[in-house]
Amino acid sequence: MSTATVTEPKSSEKPSEAPLGGRFVGGLSNYIDERTSLSGFVKELGRKIFPDHWSFMLGEIALWSFVVVLLSGTFLTFFFQASMVPTHYSGAYPPMRGVEMSAALDSTLRISFDIRGGLLVRQIHHWAALTFVAGIGVHMLRVFFTGAFRKPRELNWVIGFVLFVLAMAEGFTGYSLPDDLLSGNGLRIIDGMIKGLPLIGTWTSFMLFGGEFPGDQIVGRLYTLHILILPLLVIGLVVLHLMLMVINKHTQFAGPGRTEENVVGYPMMPIYMSKMGGFLFITFGVIVLIASLFQINPIWNYGPYDPSPVSAGTQPDWYIGFADGALRLAPSNLDVVFLDHTWSFGIIIPVLVLGLFIVLVAVYPFIEAWITGDKREHHIAQRPRTSATRTAIGVAGVVFYATLWAAASSDLIATHFSLTMEGVIHTLQALLFVGPVLSYFVTKRICIALQKKDREIVLHxxxxxxxxxxxxxxxxxxxxxVDVYDRWKLVDTEVYEPLVVRPNAKGRIPWTQNLRSSISRWFFEDRLSxxxxxxxxxxxxxxxxxxxxxxxxxxxxxxxxxxxxxxxxxxxxxxxxxxxxxxxxxxxxxxxxxxxxxxxxxx
Ligand code: HEM
Ligand code: HEM
Structure with a gap:
């Protein structure tokens, strides 16, 4: 045990010359550190080196939009009433006065017209939600096309993917809260999808809506999900996502002195702290600017939910479009009565196709690792052209998604370009199959051509x-x-070998091995050594x-x-x-x- 004594400074000793504010902050941080020992962790994190590239900011767009969503959402909770009790509107917007609506829509109209700054905050919340999901989307594409999901980041890919699904759920539940015409229409589609599920559909729908659609419960239930359960899950998983990102280290692009073992970049403190802080304000500012200039979800033009006025041009927010499109592209006359139940394949097929697509995206890192048999850690991010097959698969996936997305606007495409609705639907149905295949081959050839061009530049x-x-x-x-920096970008140093078939202990080659090695050969096909x-x-x-x-x-x-x-x-x-x-x-x-x-x- 230490026997050292602490002596009080004599009053004659010179007092600290630091300004009062500085002394207060210093004293406070000492006080906290003595009770939490956090300073070691903060120092360690502050010294952590992060690599630099513009595309690493895409994740930050998602992060900062989420902060804006949280702040604006909290403001809205003070005024929003999550109740479907009928009432007659008597607020400041004359055309709606006297109209019967739920308390939810009534309170949303009041937020828009009676609460000071309410409309701006509603618009900020909605625009931030749109940028949040868009930020996640482009961030995910960056991670995919640079192979940043490879070992050891597969788990972080999966966590990120769950975040993507949660974000869409947040968006959908939020969109349903005002209980206006569009909310009701979106819920009606979900209700139809649920009811289309064999055996459990009708019961599940009754349970969710608290009776026959629309019931009088759904807004309250979605509210609990929207402001409590889903945000908590998102916050928890974002923290885990970022912690794993620090533990795994961030990938870096090839460059002089950069290896699989080191990270070349700038320290967190002060460089990244200031950059991130600045970026938060830029994201916040841009969202507020958009929200001030561009109207979004003018519920007062739509009124309360009623199935009859829903017409062409009724659309969900952009990120739900692909699901809506899948329903529109499914053949409609596929109802079969079997075992005393109606099996609506017009709903079951799109639900299955979407489910399969989503699962494939979520487990892609594991599929690729199985195909390549690559168990090495990868900390150098790849350029999309370097892994031609992956890039081609990614583009095929994007085309598939985009076709479904376009289908959500099939009515608008038909009316804007004076086409028949059937013509648009049939073309998109064909494109859903042909588009991904074509884009796969075109992208692969482009990637290989770019690889050849790079090689030419390095050599000559x-x-x-x-x-x-x-x-x-x-x-x-x-x-x-070539300048040395460029050359590092152009030269691909990773060595790839397609899997070789090996006989098992009994001297036989199981068919699964043969299949795996053929897929592996296909994956590396035409790649320049x-x-x-x-x-x-x-x-x-x-x-x-x-x-x-x-x-x-x-x-x-x-x-x-x-x-x-x-x-x-x-x-x-x-x-x-x-x-x-x-x-x-x-x-x-x-x-x-x-x-x-x-x-x-x-x-
Ligand atoms: C709420 C949603 C999300 C937030 C806030 C978020 C945030 C971030 C941030 C700030 C980074 C570091 C900077 C960067 O690389 O951009 C990062 C890295 C990463 N994110 Fe996300 N992300 C989200 C969703 C996703 C999704 C949907 C995926 C993939 C399905 C994903 C996969 C990854 C991976 C693998 C890394 C490590 C990248 C590397 O080391 O190169 N994230 N994320
Ligand atoms: C990623 C998270 C979130 C997304 C994507 C999201 C999205 C949305 C959307 C699209 C709306 C409809 C806005 C409109 O009326 O035009 C909405 C409404 C609402 N959100 Fe969120 N939100 C999120 C998180 C939150 C959080 C964390 C809170 C509360 C702390 C919140 C509170 C509300 C409230 C009270 C409404 C109803 C008021 C209104 O519609 O204007 N939201 N949300």
Whole structure:
């Protein structure tokens, strides 16, 4: 035990010269640290190095939009009444006065017209919800196309995916709360889908709505989900998502000095803290600006729910569109009576197809790992072209999703372009099958062509467009060597091998092995093998040689022209060929950490 005593400072000792505010903050942080020992953790986190790339901001758009949604949603809870009790509107908006509606719609109208700033906050909440889901969508695409879901980040992909589903659920429940025409219409579709489920459908619908649709319970139940259960789940999973991101480290793109073992970037404190803070305000500001300028969900134009006025152009928020589209594209006359029950395949098929699509996306990292048999950790993010098959699968998935999404606007497409509704539906049905296949092949060819172009640039440099005559009279185009940064991007160093079939203990090759290795061969099909160091070194030597010839040639040309102009040869300065005399950097020199710019390296 320590026997050290603590002496009080004598009154004659000089008091701290720090300003009062500074002393207060310092004292407070000491007080908290002595009771929580948090300072070690904060220091550790502050020193953590994160890599930098514009696409790593997409996750932040989702994060900061969520903050805006939370703040604006909290404001709305003070005024919103989650009740379906009928009432007659008597608020500030004259055209609606006297109309019978639920207390929920009445309170939403009051938020819009009677509460100071209410309409702005409602618009902010709705626009932030839209950017939140859009942010998640583009963030997810970034993670997919850069292969950032590979080991050890598969779990974080799954957590992220659950977040995506929760966000859509948040959006849908929120959209249903005002209990206006569109809310009711959306709920009617969900009710139809639930009732279409064999055996349990009707009972489930009765349970949810508290009786025959629309019942008098659903708004209250959705409210509990919307402001309590779902936000808690989202907050918990976002925290877990970010903790795992810190534990796994963030991926980085290839560059000088960057390896699978290190992270090159800037520390969290102060660089990322300030960047993130700034980005929060930018996101907040842009959402408020949009909310101030563009109207969203003007419920006073729609009125309370009534099935009769629902007409063309009635649409859900964008992220639910794909589900609506799936229902519209399903053949409608597929009802079969079996075992005394009606089996509505017009609903069952789209529900199954959507379910399968969603599950495939959620487990994609595991499928790819199974196909490639790759058990290594990956911390260097790939460029989309590098993994041509994955990128092609991703684009096919996007086209599939986009076709379903477009189908949610089939009525608008038909009315805007004067087409028949059947024509639009049939075309989209065909596109749903043909589009993904076509886009798969086109994307794969584009990726491989881009890989070839990259290889050409690494080996022969950029075409500069400058034609030079060599001493022997030969004309050549000067190729500009690739800058070391670019070369790191262009050279793919990962070694891939399709799985090889191996006999099992009994000396047999099970069919599953054969299948797996054929899929693996298909996955790596047509891929260019990575460049070897020897090939790069040979290309360097060749470029140096050509540059030497060019420099010589340029000098002789200048001498000749000066001699023609009457200037003697020893009066001429050496030719200015700086633009062609850059020495290409070799990858080995680029690998040395000393060659790094100001950024820092961390573990
Ligand atoms: C509420 C929704 C989400 C939030 C707030 C969120 C936030 C973030 C943030 C801030 C990062 C670090 C910066 C970045 O890479 O962009 C990140 C990384 C990551 N996110 Fe999300 N994310 C969400 C949803 C998703 C979804 C839907 C997926 C995939 C299905 C996903 C998968 C990942 C992965 C794998 C990483 C690590 C990326 C890497 O190391 O390169 N996230 N997330
Ligand atoms: C990711 C989370 C969320 C999403 C995507 C979301 C989305 C929505 C949407 C689209 C609406 C309809 C807005 C409109 O009337 O035009 C809504 C309404 C509402 N939300 Fe949220 N919300 C989220 C989180 C929250 C949270 C955390 C709260 C409360 C703390 C909240 C409280 C409310 C309330 C009270 C309403 C009804 C008032 C109204 O419709 O204007 N929301 N939400």
């Amino acid at each position: 440099g950029y075409e500069s467009g400058r034609i030079v005559r060599l001493p022997g009279g030969e004309y050549i185009e000067v190729h500009k060597p 990575p460049l070897t160091q020897a090939e790069i070194a040979a290309a360097d030597a060749h470029q140096r040689h050509t540059l030497h010839d060019v420099n010589e040639g340029a000098h002789e040309e200048i001498v000749a022209s000066h001699v023609r102009a009457g200037v003697s040869e020893d009066q001429i300065a050496p030719a200015d060929t700086s633009h062609v005399s850059e020495t290409p950097n070799t990858p080995s020199s680029a690998l040395a950490p000393e060659s790094l710019p100001k950024k820092e390296q961390g573990e």
